[in-house]
Amino acid sequence: MLLAWLFAAPAWAEGIDVNKAEMRISEEGYQLSADFGVNLNYTVQQALSLGIPLYFVGEFSLTRSRWYWLDEQIFQSEQSVKLSYNVLTRQYRISRGALFQNFASLDEVLRMLARQSSSLIPAASMQKEANYFAAVRLRLDTRQLPKLMQVNVLTSKDWDLDSGWYRWVVRPAEVRNAGKTE
Amino acid sequence: MKYLISISVLAVIVLLYLLSSNSVNTEVFSVSYYGLLGLTGLLALGLTGLVGFQIWRLRVKLKSKVFGAKLTLRLVIFFTLIAVLPGILVYAVSVNFLSKSIESWFDVRVEKALEGGLNLGRSSLDNSLKELTKKTQFIALLLTEKKPDQFQNSLTHLIDEGTVQEAAIFDPAGKLLAFAASNNALLPDVPGEKLLQQVRTKGKYSAIESTPNKAMTLRVLALVSANSYSGQSYLLQFNQAVPKQVEIDAETVQTVYRDYQELTLSRLGLKRLYGITLTLSLLVVLLTAISAAFFISERLGSSLEALAEGTRAVAQGDFTGQRPIRSSDELGALTGLFNQMTHQLADAKRASEQQQREVESAKGYLESVLTHLSSGVLALDSEFRLRSVNTSAAQILDAPLHQMHRMPLLQIADKFVLLTSFCLTITEAFGATGNGEWQRQIERISRNGTQILLMRGTRLPHGADAGYVVVFDDISHLLKSERQAAWGEVARRLAHEIKNPLTPIQLSAERLQYKLSAKLDEADARLLQRATQTIVSQVAAMKNMVTDFADYARGPVLKLTRVDVHHLIREVLGLYEANAVPITLDLRAGRAEINGDATRLRQVLHNLLQNAQDALQGVAQPNIVLSSEKVDGEIHLRVLDNGAGFSEAVMSRVFEPYMTTKSKGTGLGLAIVKKIIEEHGGHISVENHMNGGACVNISLPLNEESLG
Secondary structure: OOOOEEEOOOOOOOEEEEEEEEEEEOOOEEEEEEEEEEEOOHHHHHHHHOOOOEEEEEEEEEEEOOOOOOOEEEEEEEEEEEEEEEOOOOEEEEEEOOEEEEEOOHHHHHHHHHEEEOOOEEHHHOOOOOOEEEEEEEEEOHHHOOHHHHHHHHHOHHHOOEOOOEEEEEOHHHHHHHHHHO | OHHHHHHHHHHHHHHHHHHHHHOOOOOOHHHHHHHHHHHHHHHHHHHHHHHHHHHHHHHHHHHOOOOOHHHHHHHHHHHHHHHHHHHHHHHHHHHHHHHHHHHHHOOHHHHHHHHHHHHHHHHHHHHHHHHHHHHHHHHHHHHOOOOHHHHHHHHHHHHHHOOOOEEEEEOOOOOEEEEEEOOOOOOOOOOOHHHHHHHHHHOEEEEEEOOOOOOOEEEEEEEEOOOOOOOOOEEEEEEEEOOHHHHHHHHHHHHHHHHHHHHHHOHHHHHHHHHHHHHHHHHHHHHHHHHHHHHHHHHHHHHHHHHHHHHHHHHOOOOOOOOOOOOOOHHHHHHHHHHHHHHHHHHHHHHHHHHHHHHHHHHHHHHHHHHHOOOEEEEEEOOOEEEEEOHHHHHHHOOOHHHOOOOEHHHHHHHOHHHHHHHHHHHHHHHHOOOOEEEEEEEEEEOOEEEEEEEEEEEOOOOOOOEEEEEEEEOHHHHHHHHHHHHHHHHHHHHHHHHHHHHHHHHHHHHHHHHHOOOOOHHHHHHHHHHHHHHHHHHHHHHHHHHHHHHHHHOOOOOOEEEEHHHHHHHHHHOOOOOOOOEEEEEOOOOOEEEEOHHHHHHHHHHHHHHHHHHOOOOOOOOEEEEEEEEOOEEEEEEEEOOOOOOHHHHOOOOOOOOOOOOOOOOOHHHHHHHHHHHOOOEEEEEEOOOOOEEEEEEEEOOHHHHO
16 A cells, blocks of 8 residues: 655665655554665675675654654664675575575665565554654664774765655555545 | 873873774774774874963963073973984884785785685586586476376485485476475475576576575476476476585685675775874874973973072072972972072071171160260371261361261361361371370360360271371360359459448448538538538449449359240330330240249340440430240240441450440440350350341240140
């Protein structure tokens, strides 16, 4: 069910962009998901092809604005994804915790990486008639790079892969209505 | 400042230790390391500021020429050179060594070997896979000729033969038809939809599969196309584990290759990082050293500054300041010696001051003795220049001798005509004497008449204070009183001698008249009476004169009471109201009460007014002025007339008895006046007024009670 989505600028430039971000509803609750455009630059790609694993972090957050106090944090989640290349078998692999998946080509693996979705947000935690701020972000976690590589991270901008926070306003009521009409 | 430097030194040590220990592998690498680098950078900045501040301070000190600043500058330069030069040398060597050693990690041959190993592993795996693929395709070909129910047997057979480790046959939908394995596996890996699709279209699938928990396996799927019995297609799957040793070796090669590549990739960054660390460390250490150099130099300089300050204070005569001893080295010892010196100087100064005070008090005592001496004392040096003089000398000689210090005697004689005889006598007497002592009596003209001085001269013994001392006394008063006493004696005797025959003479004359007047005729009787009267009156006059004499000589005892002079004057003036000569009163004294004998004072006034009247006979517009004035506890009376005044010859002897200018007068008037005034503790003097006319000045001490 596609309920509310937004397009960001089409990007073939190097780096990470947000192509599409939306909030879905299922029977268990709401879910934030985003489609990123991930294009690794030469430096990162080379490092990957030499067998160095890259860790990406997908972050999701949902807040409600309060005029009388700090914004209320409704939901926050972080998911770490490991992207690696086996130089021996020449296969790319995506791992999320114990789960993993092998891919023969870089494009396939990047397409897989680009699709990120949050864990479930209980429906009870959101009020239907309120406005919420949703935000998504995908970035390369340079802190999990091998230690020696971190020297490069600090001396070069090539490793700064970050979509930045992408924010938009959602109203749970509209989400449901739209779902019904479709 | 001291604490600042200590703190920064401590911080430098901690930071450098952390930096060096952090270069080796630790978990908290990136965050803390760069945090540390940042901190070190901040510290370096702070130290730069500190050094800048110290430089500025030294500059200010140099500009204001603070003592010791130049030494501080030199010390700072030396210390800095000593710290900086070796530091830079070590730094250069370290940087060079660092880049060389990092470069030495990388070797083309090592890289080639690693790549070769990797390729070897790859090709070995590829070969195995190719072989298995061929095998699978071959078996698949064979299976087209077999009945589907014989598949299980065939697979078991294959396993038994050791052709492959695991074999399975699926139908096109992916359903398992037959399975055999040598490793007791119960179920094969079922291919997914995607895989089935690929096999159906391409006829085969071959891949090396690696899962984290299982060993690396070779997996091949081949299409058994158009079985001759069933006409159906099947999928044959062979799984073959890669030999353990091969897998381990390949893994090792891969890991080492990856590590090596990591290193290669981060080579530049590492070099930079180490370079930055080294540079920052050097900077911090050097800055700390320079800062410490400033501190130490300033300490050394400030000790000198304190000493200089002390010296200046001593130069200005301040011996009280004790400099604090800050160090136990020679500088401290020097400060201690300096303190000791100032202490001794202070003691010496105190002692000399004490001595000077004593000398001064002795001198003061001597001077006070000399001042209160009634005799005049003159001290002359060997060239007859005035050295010192006491108050009495100046009073006696009536000349400002105190202002003529170091003036030759002859010059004084030239300057003051009245002192000429005095000065000449001294020089002449010292010239004439043989043993250096002499005594003379001289007479000189002073402002108050002739003055008789008794002088004694002594030559001081040769030496530093060689010179002469002259001591003199005004003995005029002494002589005068002697003369007066003599006159009084003469007068008393004379009066006595004269008075004795006067009474018989008078009585005899009266008796003659009484007895003879009846016996004579009228003409003779008249003659007798005239003659007798003449005798009686002349005798009476003579008696009066003799009484005056006696009065003068005897001087009855004064009966002192409180007398108002002004009152007295008015009372006396009442008797002169009918007089031809007008008397002008000008009484200006605020108080006029004295202790005195009214009768005698009345006589004084009578005498003076009588004298003035006598002097004014024959003057066109006669006038007498009687004035009073209060001066310093004394009342000054002045009787002024506009007559001819005193002549020079009379002036000097005007107060002596029997000096008179009048045709009929005893010449005792002024002498008696003087006597009475002196008996009252007063002074009398006469002078000629500048407009002509005589002026008599009297001063009498006022009653002390009325003064208060």
